[in-house]
Amino acid sequence: MNPRGPRLGEPASLWRMRIVPVATVLFASALPLMLPLVASSPVLPPLGLLFFLSWQLLRTEMWPVWIGLPLGLWDDLFSGAPIGTAIGLWTIASIAIAYISQRIYWRGFLHDWAIGALLVAAIQAIAALITHPHAASGHVLGLVVPQIIVSVLLMPLILRLTGRFDNFRLRRR
Structure with a gap:
């Protein structure tokens, strides 16, 4: 280690990368179980999904593109949804983002927020319908709408936090 600090051109830590x-x-997916909160309807946004997106x-x-498989499995284990719900939906979201990234070369913050909001709303609505197949779809979606609104409003904060984590990830040793 150089006593004067990191050298110019030195790569970031591979471990952090x-x-x-x-x-x-993984931590964001498990966080809702660590919080002492008891609710009869979904209150907390799916933090794992927000960080993934x-x-x-x-x-x-x-x-x-297939990273949605293992991360979705982890989320399914902690969310209580049927195994395969997040696996499939997160993989589809990953494919959608890859497709959008090929089509839109210059994306800004509002584009990312809109893409994230649409994906969060679609994934949460479909996951709620998969989780409660015998309930009336209007009733299930009515329960999930507040959670979707909170998730969409939290998306800019999560994007900012992800940017901070990315700066830490890319920082030289």
Whole structure:
């Protein structure tokens, strides 16, 4: 180690480059179970999904398209949804973001927010319908709408936090 600090052109820590994105999604998926909150309807936004979409929107090239499989499985284990719900929906979202990234070359913050908001709303609505197949769809969606609104409003904050985590990830040793 150089006593004067990192050298110019020195690469970032490979450990941080690989672990930070995955760890943030895994921790965010498990966080709602760590909070002492009892509710009869969904209140907390799906933080794992928000961080997953934020990483995908911020660094599309970082993960392969199939990364929704293991991260979705982890989220399914903690969310209580049937196994395969987040696996399938997160993988579809990953494919959609990859497709959009090929079509729209110059995306700004509002584009990312709109893409994230549409994906969050669609994924949460479909996941609620999959989780409660025998309930009336209007009733199920009525329960999920407040959670979707909170998720859409939190998307800019999660995008900002993901940017901070990305700066930490890319910082030289």
